[in-house]
Amino acid sequence: MKTEISMEMILLLAALLFVMGIAGVIIRKNIIFMLLSIEVMLNASGLAFVAAGSHWGQPDGQVMFVFILAMAAAEVSVGLALILQIYHQHKSLDIDNLKEMKG
Amino acid sequence: MDIIFYITAFVTLVSTLMVITRHNPVHALLYLVISLLSLSVIFFLLGAPFAAMLEIIIYAGAIMVLFIFVIMLLNLGKETAIQEKEWLKPKVWIGPTVLSAILFAELFYLISSPSATYLVQQTVDAKTVAISLFRPYLIGVELAAMLLMAGVVGAAHIGQHKKTTLHRFLKEEEVL
Numbered sequence: 001m002k003t004e005i006s007m008e009m010i011l012l013l014a015a016l017l018f019v020m021g022i023a024g025v026i027i028r029k030n031i032i033f034m035l036l037s038i039e040v041m042l043n044a045s046g047l048a049f050v051a052a053g054s055h056w057g058q059p060d061g062q063v064m065f066v067f068i069l070a071m072a073a074a075e076v077s078v079g080l081a082l083i084l085q086i087y088h089q090h091k092s093l094d095i096d097n098l099k100e101m102k103g
Numbered sequence: 104m105d106i107i108f109y110i111t112a113f114v115t116l117v118s119t120l121m122v123i124t125r126h127n128p129v130h131a132l133l134y135l136v137i138s139l140l141s142l143s144v145i146f147f148l149l150g151a152p153f154a155a156m157l158e159i160i161i162y163a164g165a166i167m168v169l170f171i172f173v174i175m176l177l178n179l180g181k182e183t184a185i186q187e188k189e190w191l192k193p194k195v196w197i198g199p200t201v202l203s204a205i206l207f208a209e210l211f212y213l214i215s216s217p218s219a220t221y222l223v224q225q226t227v228d229a230k231t232v233a234i235s236l237f238r239p240y241l242i243g244v245e246l247a248a249m250l251l252m253a254g255v256v257g258a259a260h261i262g263q264h265k266k267t268t269l270h271r272f273l274k275e276e277e278v279l
Contacts, residue, residue: 005105032173040135
């Protein structure tokens with residue numbers, strides 16, 4: 001049964017997910033939704049790595065996916081701690097209320 | 104077998120679109136869990152079962168629990184009960200339920216049909232991944248361990264709730 005999904009379709013799916021993540025980061029004003037969109041973008045890049053690794057039959061793609069997972073876990077823990085701290089100091093999660101940080 | 108991939112990709116795209124358009128964080132989290140599960144089905148179809156298991160266990164299991172705990176911590180208030188009552192309407196959870204039912208039907212078909220094979224012929228199993236992870240990529244594993252350690256320490260340091268405020272006038276306003 002030699003049915004192979006073409007590489008282009010998988011990369012197209014990863015690109016669509018990545019674009020959706022970028023759009024989510026752009027259009028949302030709540031910090032939690034922006035963090036969720038960053039997770040979507042990390043998933044899209046992981047999908048591209050796994051697809052490339054399985055296309056050539058090498059384990060390197062899944063190794064990179066494991067590294068992406070570890071990085072996402074560290075990023076989410078620090079990001080959620082920052083969200084808690086921002087909510088305690090500003091009583092809001094709207095990024096428009098954080099303009100006083102002059103970032 | 105192609106149609107399985109296309110249905111799963113459709114489920115992933117629809118649920119991801121729902122993630123970035125919902126107003127309620129819990130609804131977005133539900134759709135994100137569905138998106139992660141369908142991505143793990145795609146990993147399984149690509150011949151990467153180890154990545155599929157990691158996606159379910161770590162992403163949909165651990166990281167989403169972190170998000171849910173933070174949302175629970177932030178929503179403490181007297182309107183929480185009213186919100187909770189509004190969240191449990193059937194039109195809220197019928198969307199993720201239908202999408203996950205499609206995923207379950209696909210998984211049932213894949214498991215039950217004897218001629219089901221991977222889309223890509225060679226399967227990269229967990230053993231080869233582990234051999235590659237702990238031989239050529241060992242320095243990467245060490246760096247990931249240092250990154251996780253820094254994440255834990257950073258989260259514990261940032262997340263602690265200090266009683267001291269930035270300015271004494273701000274403290275008086277908070278008391279009032």
